Amino acid sequence: MQTADETFETDVLIIGGGVTGTGVMRDLALRGINCILIDQRDLNAGASGGNHGLLHSGGRYASSDTETAAECRLEGEILKRVAPDAIDECGGLFVAVEGDDPEFAGRFGEHCDVAGIPCHQLTTKEAREQEPGLSKRVFAAYSVPDGTVDPFRITVANVDHARQLTDSLYLPHTRLQGFEMEDGVVVSANCRDSRTGNRRSIRARQVINAGGAWAMEVARLAGCSDVNLLYSKGTLIISNTRVTKGVINRLRPPGDGDILVPGGTVSLLGTTSDTVTSLDDIRPTVAEVDRNLAEGMMMLPGLENTRFIRAFSGVRPLIREAANSDDGRHASRGFSLFDHEGEGLSNFATVTGGKLTTFRLMAEKAGDLVARRLGNPELCKTAVEPLPSSDVVRWTEPGFAPRYWYRRNDPADIILCECEMVPQSAVDDIVTSAPGAEHQMSLQAIGVRSRIGKGSCQGSFCSINTTSHLYDRGIYDSIDGLLHARDFVQGRFKGVGPILWGEQMPQMELAEALHCSLMGLDYLGQSERVEKEAGSGQSE
Amino acid sequence: MTTKPRVYQTQLAVIGSGLAGFAAAVFALDKGISTAQVGNTGAIAYTTGYLDLLGGCGEQLLEDPWEGLKQLRNDEPRHPLSRVSDGEIQEAFSLFTRALSDMGINYTKPGERNLFALSPAGTTKPTLSVPETMITGVTAKDSGARTLILDFVGLKGFSALELVSNLRKSWPGLTAKRLEFPGMTTGAQLYPEVMARALEVESTRRQLAEMIRHELGDAECVGMPAIMGIHLPDRVHADLQRMVGVPLFEIPTMPPAVPGIRLREMFEQTFPALGLILVPQQKVKNVDLGEAGTVLSLKDSYGDVVIETRAVLLATGRFLSGGLHADRFSIRESLLGIPVTQPEDRAGWYRKDYFDHRGHPVNRAGIEVDELFRPLDASGVPINEGLFAAGILLAHQDWMRQRCGAGVAIASAYKAVEALSGYLS
Ligand SMILES: Cc1cc2nc3c(=O)[nH]c(=O)nc-3n(C[C@H](O)[C@H](O)[C@H](O)COP(=O)(O)OP(=O)(O)OC[C@H]3O[C@@H](n4cnc5c(N)ncnc54)[C@H](O)[C@@H]3O)c2cc1C
Ligand SMILES: Cc1cc2nc3c(=O)[nH]c(=O)nc-3n(C[C@H](O)[C@H](O)[C@H](O)COP(=O)(O)OP(=O)(O)OC[C@H]3O[C@@H](n4cnc5c(N)ncnc54)[C@H](O)[C@@H]3O)c2cc1C
Numbered sequence: 033m034q035t036a037d038e039t040f041e042t043d044v045l046i047i048g049g050g051v052t053g054t055g056v057m058r059d060l061a062l063r064g065i066n067c068i069l070i071d072q073r074d075l076n077a078g079a080s081g082g083n084h085g086l087l088h089s090g091g092r093y094a095s096s097d098t099e100t101a102a103e104c105r106l107e108g109e110i111l112k113r114v115a116p117d118a119i120d121e122c123g124g125l126f127v128a129v130e131g132d133d134p135e136f137a138g139r140f141g142e143h144c145d146v147a148g149i150p151c152h153q154l155t156t157k158e159a160r161e162q163e164p165g166l167s168k169r170v171f172a173a174y175s176v177p178d179g180t181v182d183p184f185r186i187t188v189a190n191v192d193h194a195r196q197l198t199d200s201l202y203l204p205h206t207r208l209q210g211f212e213m214e215d216g217v218v219v220s221a222n223c224r225d226s227r228t229g230n231r232r233s234i235r236a237r238q239v240i241n242a243g244g245a246w247a248m249e250v251a252r253l254a255g256c257s258d259v260n261l262l263y264s265k266g267t268l269i270i271s272n273t274r275v276t277k278g279v280i281n282r283l284r285p286p287g288d289g290d291i292l293v294p295g296g297t298v299s300l301l302g303t304t305s306d307t308v309t310s311l312d313d314i315r316p317t318v319a320e321v322d323r324n325l326a327e328g329m330m331m332l333p334g335l336e337n338t339r340f341i342r343a344f345s346g347v348r349p350l351i352r353e354a355a356n357s358d359d360g361r362h363a364s365r366g367f368s369l370f371d372h373e374g375e376g377l378s379n380f381a382t383v384t385g386g387k388l389t390t391f392r393l394m395a396e397k398a399g400d401l402v403a404r405r406l407g408n409p410e411l412c413k414t415a416v417e418p419l420p421s422s423d424v425v426r427w428t429e430p431g432f433a434p435r436y437w438y439r440r441n442d443p444a445d446i447i448l449c450e451c452e453m454v455p456q457s458a459v460d461d462i463v464t465s466a467p468g469a470e471h472q473m474s475l476q477a478i479g480v481r482s483r484i485g486k487g488s489c490q491g492s493f494c495s496i497n498t499t500s501h502l503y504d505r506g507i508y509d510s511i512d513g514l515l516h517a518r519d520f521v522q523g524r525f526k527g528v529g530p531i532l533w534g535e536q537m538p539q540m541e542l543a544e545a546l547h548c549s550l551m552g553l554d555y556l557g558q559s560e561r562v563e564k565e566a567g568s569g570q571s572e
Numbered sequence: 573m574t575t576k577p578r579v580y581q582t583q584l585a586v587i588g589s590g591l592a593g594f595a596a597a598v599f600a601l602d603k604g605i606s607t608a609q610v611g612n613t614g615a616i617a618y619t620t621g622y623l624d625l626l627g628g629c630g631e632q633l634l635e636d637p638w639e640g641l642k643q644l645r646n647d648e649p650r651h652p653l654s655r656v657s658d659g660e661i662q663e664a665f666s667l668f669t670r671a672l673s674d675m676g677i678n679y680t681k682p683g684e685r686n687l688f689a690l691s692p693a694g695t696t697k698p699t700l701s702v703p704e705t706m707i708t709g710v711t712a713k714d715s716g717a718r719t720l721i722l723d724f725v726g727l728k729g730f731s732a733l734e735l736v737s738n739l740r741k742s743w744p745g746l747t748a749k750r751l752e753f754p755g756m757t758t759g760a761q762l763y764p765e766v767m768a769r770a771l772e773v774e775s776t777r778r779q780l781a782e783m784i785r786h787e788l789g790d791a792e793c794v795g796m797p798a799i800m801g802i803h804l805p806d807r808v809h810a811d812l813q814r815m816v817g818v819p820l821f822e823i824p825t826m827p828p829a830v831p832g833i834r835l836r837e838m839f840e841q842t843f844p845a846l847g848l849i850l851v852p853q854q855k856v857k858n859v860d861l862g863e864a865g866t867v868l869s870l871k872d873s874y875g876d877v878v879i880e881t882r883a884v885l886l887a888t889g890r891f892l893s894g895g896l897h898a899d900r901f902s903i904r905e906s907l908l909g910i911p912v913t914q915p916e917d918r919a920g921w922y923r924k925d926y927f928d929h930r931g932h933p934v935n936r937a938g939i940e941v942d943e944l945f946r947p948l949d950a951s952g953v954p955i956n957e958g959l960f961a962a963g964i965l966l967a968h969q970d971w972m973r974q975r976c977g978a979g980v981a982i983a984s985a986y987k988a989v990e991a992l993s994g995y996l997s
Contacts, residue, residue, distance in 0.1 A: 444759025
């Protein structure tokens with residue numbers, strides 16, 4: 033047994049800070065249960081931070097999977113009620129373009145009816161009046177109640193609420209490395225703080241694995257081989273402006289670049305879908321970007337000249353059917369809850385698969401299981417209890433920071449991020465009171481909890497301003513600040529590299545000149561060394 | 573109503589007003605070549621004011637740029653700096669820095685070793701020559717002098733605490749202090765250019781000096797953001813220094829920064845008096861290359877301008893300045909469509925790791941020139957006998973990673989002007 037530097041104790045340990053894990057955390061807190069949530073990186077480090085943000089009406093699945101379609105519709109309706117601030121009820125269209133199968137298109141309305149999805153057929157003229165950017169080659173169109181959802185808002189608010197309800201704790205940068213087991217019971221989890229290297233031991237009565245695509249790895253650490261996942265990588269691109277009013281779906285069986293989703297002031301085009309064998313080094317490629325664009329331009333020719341600011345990728349965990357058919361409980365075709373009782377475990381469960389749209393339901397099912405195991409009689413409340421909204425969880429919302437800044441009307445509150453108008457008071461607020469702020473704050477962590485780094489400069493400039501501000505505030509007092517700034521821009525570059533052309537090129541060149549030629553982030557720590565060697569006459 | 577275009581006839585037209593364009597103008601005037609220069613504001617407004625020769629090479633920063641050049645000629649024979657001899661580089665740098673001093677901004681004498689000059693992040697960068705107003709920062713760091721670093725309420729992206737936090741290890745005698753800049757609305761955002769213009773007024777200098785003296789303690793010198801005037805910074809610097817009583821130095825700020833604005837304004841003010849025809853803040857719209865001469869056309873606020881010239885020097889920079897343009901498929905030279913050496917396709921432009929020490933292949937894209945710095949067409953033949961090129965538009969260099977921005981600009985401008993003066997005579 034390893035000795036820990038820190039030990040924690042809780043009723044329930046939740047592994048994974050995506051929408052599912054944070055959803056479980058809030059679900060349990062609403063039942064009065066204390067939890068600890070850990071993530072190896074930070075909130076939304078997995079698929080929850082790398083998705084399309086589409087609150088599915090169910091239309092996408094209507095033709096192939098009525099059950100999932102109906103589930104999406106139902107959950108979508110619930111979320112619109114309980115989390116209206118995180119949702120834009122922008123509506124959506126399904127459009128078929130010359131060359132697409134007319135028969136598939138013709139039966140769409142019927143399929144929606146079966147799943148209970150409100151759907152109206154439009155003339156192409158009506159469709160183009162609604163979305164003027166649509167191609168002249170569109171020959172069929174339907175409107176559906178698609179919406180968009182801000183997953184950042186959801187996760188941060190989930191954690192914040194759980195913290196208020198039961199003093200539940202969130203530990204970022206805490207990677208699960210193994211479990212201590214005794215007689216089919218998980219006694220404690222061995223974790224490591226990836227920032228400090230500290231070992232953390234967390235004792236819990238129940239453990240929930242909400243590790244998304246990593247859920248198979250996590251389950252194996254508990255000796256469970258019943259979680260079998262396929263990894264499907266998806267890549268999307270983000271435009272500089274909002275291209276359409278609502279969601280535009282291609283009316284054909286799912287393929288690359290067939291959905292354009294508005295997200296506040298931008299739009300997201302995607303996705304590709306490629307099976308990968310490893311979760312390491314997931315990043316968008318030039319080929320994926322170009323595939324999305326080529327397809328997207330069929331529906332919306334204007335995308336040819338749209339400015340894109342970033343690409344990103346996420347991994348969908350797909351559940352291999354055969355392996356769990358008589359073991360895990362199939363809540364639906366979309367997601368799975370494994371109670372691992374067939375593997376001889378009594379206090380460990382895994383919930384994975386599914387969608388952003390259905391995260392609440394996934395959390396409810398997992399919460400029901402845990403509550404039953406703990407003997408807690410409370411029922412799930414997330415379908416009725418509104419998700420609270422406070423300023424500190426609102427910094428991720430496009431347009432919130434500028435509204436706040438104008439309202440506050442304080443010229444001394446300097447704007448650190450000019451693209452998204454994030455003032456220094458917002459950063460101060462996040463540093464002192466955002467969920468996860470009790471632990472070492474960093475530029476990355478602020479990025480997760482605000483719009484910093486999400487505008488057209490993709491963090492090139494605001495990273496520098498914000499870093500300086502954090503030095504001023506004493507958050508940094510060593511080279512760590514520059515190392516974090518370096519890691520931050522390096523991380524953003526993953527997504528910027530594949531969309532560099534046109535107007536993004538000058539921007540990138542200026543950024544690189546600043547980061548390298550001016551600040552020397554590429555040789556951090558090196559100039560000191562060269563000088564010392566030169567000074568002591570040791571240079572060769 | 574149509575007005576007649578203004579027509580100028582010159583021996584040389586320089587397109588571009590970055591460091592390469594200005595250096596070329598300096599060298600051409602020195603040779604008595606009649607010169608016109610056209611260029612809108614480019615990267616020069618971003619520069620720190622430091623003149624780098626060569627500071628980065630693979631995994632390391634260079635202490636001895638001349639040693640680095642030897643290596644470079646061996647490893648990268650097509651690098652623009654590899655085509656210029658040490659002697660020519662020395663001559664080019666000293667001509668250029670002397671010209672800067674004559675025009676009103678003193679620079680340190682380019683020497684044998686790189687100076688490790690301060691960045692606003694509290695890192696240091698290897699460079700060959702720095703403005704006089706900045707040199708005390710280098711010497712104070714080397715001697716470990718007790719130094720007070722100042723910053724100002726409202727000046728974003730410049731934190732004295734950041735500088736101190738990052739330099740403290742090698743320079744323990746550092747302290748930080750934040751001041752309110754005299755005479756500005758309390759708290760509101762300040763811009764270096766505005767502060768610099770304010771310090772050209774003696775009373776503002778006096779107030780600031782008073783504040784600094786108050787905070788001085790036992791500091792032996794004082795560093796602050798580069799805001800000591802736009803015109804005649806050396807005079808503003810000397811005066812402030814006299815009033816404070818200890819040596820002062822400037823540290824570059826985030827762009828757009830004062831040291832670059834100084835250079836631009838100085839050139840714009842002194843060049844016309846030296847006989848140069850300057851059409852500032854404009855872009856050349858069209859270039860008609862001919863056997864006997866070339867005609868450039870452009871427009872400024874007074875109307876159409878036509879420049880008839882025998883030789884043209886193209887120094888239009890890269891993407892940031894508009895000399896190069898990229899679409900989704902390829903990179904082209906914007907003005908004349910000169911072939912650009914570039915990676916095969918977009919997937920090859922950037923490496924996976926942003927900070928890869930090898931730099932990104934796209935940064936080495938650019939136009940090819942012959943030994944006389946004349947741009948080449950696709951078959952390797954000079955496009956026109958009277959067309960020359962200089963600066964970072966040239967292929968096979970990565971000025972950002974190799975810390976050779978001014979070096980490439982000044983050295984290639986020198987060579988190109990040498991060559992074109994031969995052509996003209
Ligand atoms: C490209 C793409 C587009 C999508 N688009 C949509 C859409 O438009 N609409 C929709 O409804 N759904 C969409 N989805 C699906 C949706 O994003 C996911 O279903 C959802 O985000 C899953 O959330 P999660 O919390 O289960 O997993 P994740 O968000 O992946 O969270 C798992 C977390 O576990 C952490 N973790 C892993 N291992 C460890 C460890 N050992 N120790 C500690 N922590 C660990 C990870 O860091 C991660 O943060 C999309 C998915 C992808 C990939
Ligand atoms: C943030 C930053 C920091 C820097 N720091 C340093 C430093 O510390 N040390 C250093 O040595 N160098 C530094 N540089 C580099 C330096 O400023 C120059 O960019 C470099 O020396 C190259 O100069 P250039 O003249 O070839 O190109 P540029 O400086 O890019 O100039 C090109 C010029 O051509 C003009 N132009 C383009 N098209 C046309 C047209 N059609 N008609 C007319 N004019 C046109 C542009 O407007 C511009 O004026 C820095 C640059 C940046 C961006």
